[in-house]
Each structure stands twice: as C-alpha cells, then as structure tokens.
Amino acid sequence: MKNSAMLRIFLLVISTVLFTAGCECEKESGLPVDGDGNVYDTVVIGTQVWLKENLKTTRYRNGTPIPLVTDNDKWVSQTGGAYCWYDNNPVYKENYGALYNWYAADFACPVGWHLPSKEEWETLINYLGGQYSGEANKLKDPKFFFCPPGLSLLCTPTNESGFTARPGGVRDGYYGYFSSIGFNAVWWTSEGYFVSIYAHESFVSIKGYPYNNKKHGFSVRCIKNSN
Secondary structure (H helix, E strand, C coil): CHHHHHHHHHHHHHHHHHHHHHHHHHHHHCCCECCCCCECCEEEECCEEEECCCCCCCECCCCCECCECCCHHHHHHCCCCCEECHHHCHHHHHHHCCEECHHHHHHHCCCCEECCCHHHHHHHHHHCCCCCCCHHHHCECCCCCCCCCCCCCCCCCCCCCCCCECCEEEECCCCCCEEEECCEEEEECCCCCEEEEECCCCCCEEECCCCCCCCCEEECCCEECCC
C-alpha cells in the first residue's frame, strides 16, 4: 500500500512538472503548447486563429495521460477518451498528428484553445468563399493531397489560407479499422459532427447524425478562444 501511494504521488508530481513546463514555454514563445509540451504554429484566417497542424498530444491539457488504445475490440468498446496513431504506428505523428475519439478531443486542446464548433467551421468555410466554391483547395497542403487520375480540375490544392490541411485518415468506431490516410482529412467538432475533405473533392463537408459515432478516431484542429 505504501509503495502504491508513493507511485501515485510521483506520477502526480511528474504531470504537474510537465504541465508547468508547457505553460512556461507558451509564455516564452507566445505559441500554444499541449500537455506533452509540443509547440504549434498558428494561422489567422479572417477573425479566427487556428492551429496550423493536427493535434499530436498524448496528454490532456492538464497533463493527465490520454489512454493509448491499439486493440480494435478495446477501441470500439471504449466509453472514455482514447487516442492512437494511424495504423498504430508513431511514424505518422509528425506529419498527420494523432487520431482521437470524441471523448478525448476537446480536453486535448492546449490551454486557451478549444475544439471548434460546427458554427466555427462554417465561419471558416464562408470566409473562404462558401461551400462548393472550391474552398477545400484553399485549405489543402499540396505536399500531402494528391489528385486521383482524371480529377485534376476538382483538386488543385493551393493552401492559400495557410491552414495546411493534411489527410490523416480515420479509425472506424464500429470495427476499429484504419483507412484513408493520404486521401481523407477528417476533424471533430465540439458537438460530435465531423468535417471532412477528400482528395478528389474541392469542397468541405460537415456531417452529423447518423454518422457521428463518437468512437470514431478523427484528427483534431483546435481554434483559439475568443476571450
């Protein structure tokens, strides 16, 4: 019992140190810092400030570890927060970030940042010209989105917004399977909708019920708090 208590105290101290270090780093650089201490570039688009990359933290903003779930059965039965790397391979971390179920998504954003709402995504889309105006191409990173043969008129990624969207793929919430990396970028909204951009399409789609299984693994883009 004594050893167990000492271990809990040790883990609490380590979490506090990591969280404090992240806060200090943010104060020094002015850039957002997640629970792991990762520092993120940002971009101003209209009246909004977004992370310029997908979230890749393994901890919530308070330093508490997010459960890493690799087993398919455990992923689909998870009722709390969880994250994973695509195909359970950390090699995807730097370019694509992690995949989070909805239960983990909001609390993983850095201090002062949050998971964007459906309305905030719509504000971004409207600023870029509105839906079906080719807005997706203004978000896509051309180094990572590749047009399927014969569809070059629909997908001409420019990233002129600076958002730098990358197709990190998904993890299915019904079977736990991975798919669509390099082809599909999908992000959570705070309500449980999801926002997606396909390589072969020039528009951004926002989907909800019946598609919003909160056990899916999607990417996360955080937006800065307005106050």
